[in-house]
Amino acid sequence: MAQVAVVGGGWAGLSAALALKEAGADFLLLEATLRLGGKVRTLRQGGFLVEGGPDASVRYKKEVLELAQAFGLEPIGTLPQKPSAFILRKGKAHPLPEGLLQLVPGDLRALAKTPLLSFPGKLRALLDLLLPRGSKEDEPLREFVERRLGPEVYNALVAPLAGGIYGGEPDVLSMRAAFPQLWALEQTHRSLLLGAMRERRKRGSREGGSLFFSFPEGLSALTQRMAEALGERVLLATPLLFLEPQRGRYRLHTPKGTLEAEAVVLATPAPQAAGLLRPFLPEATALLKGIPHAPAATVSLAFPEELPLEGHGLLVAAGEGYRVRGFTWTHRKWPHRAPEGVSLVRAYLSGEEARLSEAALARLALEDLRRFLGLEVRPSYTYVFRFPEGMPSYRVGHLERVGRLEMALLKAPGLFLAGNYLTGVGLPEVVGSGRRAAERALAYLALAPTP
Incomplete structure (x- = not known):
């Protein structure tokens, strides 16, 4: 028997297991597949x-x-x-305005200069400086x-x-839940533009390469380090078939046998968590079932030549006739x-298109890329990754x-x-989610009466 069973070997589950190890708790991590990392998947092949x-x-x-350090x-x-990036609108690629804070302009000069917006559109945006603060507790994006x-x-x-962040249909996203910082800007500064200008000064810019980071061997390098730290407490190819509350403990039924734990951290996608909780x-x-999920997929295309490309990538506005959301x-x-002198392009898809077969996804991504380039390019390698829960x-x-x-979870101590x-779809939020769940499990163990 373990004190805590962590179910799911993505970054949420790995982070929870690491926090438990740091605290000296006895734990096991169960992962249904033969690999750890969840949606973080790095492949090295063909250079x-x-x-x-x-x-x-x-x-x-x-x-x-902090985890990497x-x-x-x-x-x-x-x-x-x-x-650094462009948006395809009305058949033309336009540079993203400099000084964005998440989604909104934080530089009035850049807003005035951007060709993405018409003159009336820019004037309407500047009206934000005069508008009163909204009164709703939440509203769609x-x-x-x-x-x-x-x-x-x-x-x-x-x-x-x-759409590039969440996939699916961005129109209906909750401001308070999906973009709490932007929601807070209006509450704190009244003007969204003025608030964005002030806040972005505290951050690095996209153009300087200081906003985003990875690792030389890709994000899976961190997965590997976490796995090595957890060692034999990780059970791969061990799906949880059935979770059974049992007199202050939990019985976990797997194809390899039954385990018992005093506490359980479910770090699976919401649909799987819903299935495990349904009996009790x-x-x-x-x-959990009421949280919509949009399937997602990526297609990476490797070309033996340098393609005529600018910046880091391209997002596609609605109505352009493309199936991919961006490159x-x-x-x-x-x-x-x-390798030097060649190109590697990644296409991102979500929604119904992401449900297609790997072959159909690869064909669709190549067709949209050819349309953008106006060239009949042919990839030397194609890599397709599908994420049904998205x-x-x-x-x-x-x-x-x-x-x-x-x-509702209070009924299952x-x-x-x-x-x-x-509380967040980004990797930092996922890591934080796992650590918080572990902290709650540790607090429960400290307070729970001895059976």
Whole structure:
């Protein structure tokens, strides 16, 4: 028997297990597959280093940086490019305005100069400086941005950026849950533009390569270090088939036998967590099932020549007739991801297109890339990664849903949740989610009566 069983070997589960180890707790980590890391998947082949899932974390959120530093991993920044990224709108690639804070302009000069917006669109955005503060407790992203900055800013700038983060349909994302910092800007500064200008001065810029970071061997280098630290307490190819509360403990049924634990951290995607809780926590199951997830996929295409590309990548605005949400020019974004003189391009897809077969996804990504380039390029290697659960969508009311979920879990003392469907989809939030779940499990063990 273990004191704590951690179910799921993504970064949430790995972080929870590390926190338990640091505290001296007896634990086991169960992972259903033969590999750890969850959506973090790095492949090295043919001289290329390919990220299947996320390709970076951000420096201004310290959870991943601190974890990497504890293992002696040195981060690398993106290659300097100016402009660093483009948005495809009305058939033309336009540079992202400099000085963005997440999704919104934080530099009035850059806003005035950007060709992404018409003159009337820019004037409407500047009206934000005079508008009163909103009165709603929460509202959808589209409604919020159009109220503050106008529909043109939303369609041309915010929607492509938000779609690149969450996938799915960005219109209905909750401001308080999905973009709490932007929501707070209006509450604190009244003007969204003035608030963004002040806040972005505290951060690095995209152009200097200081905002995003990875590692020389890709993000999976951190997965490997975490796995090595956990050692034999990790059980691979051990799916949890059935979770059974049993007189103050939990019985975990797996194909390899039955385990017992005093506490459990479920660090699986929400749909799997819902299935495990269904027999004894119907309210929590319903709440978990109510969090929408959009399937996602990435296709990396390696070419034997240098393609005519600029910046780090391209986001695609709605209505352009493309199926991909955007491209990353990997060889221009990161050092040493491709041999000299060749190109590595990554396409990101979400929603219904991401449900296609690997062959169909590869064909679709290549067709959209050829259309953008106006060239009949042929890849030498193709790498396809599919994520059926994809990304959770934080709809209006998500924070209240999470609060009700925590209340529902009180009926199962010693059971805790971790994952990207709770309080943030980024890697720092995922790591923080795992550590918080471990801290709650440790507090429970300290207070729980001895059976």
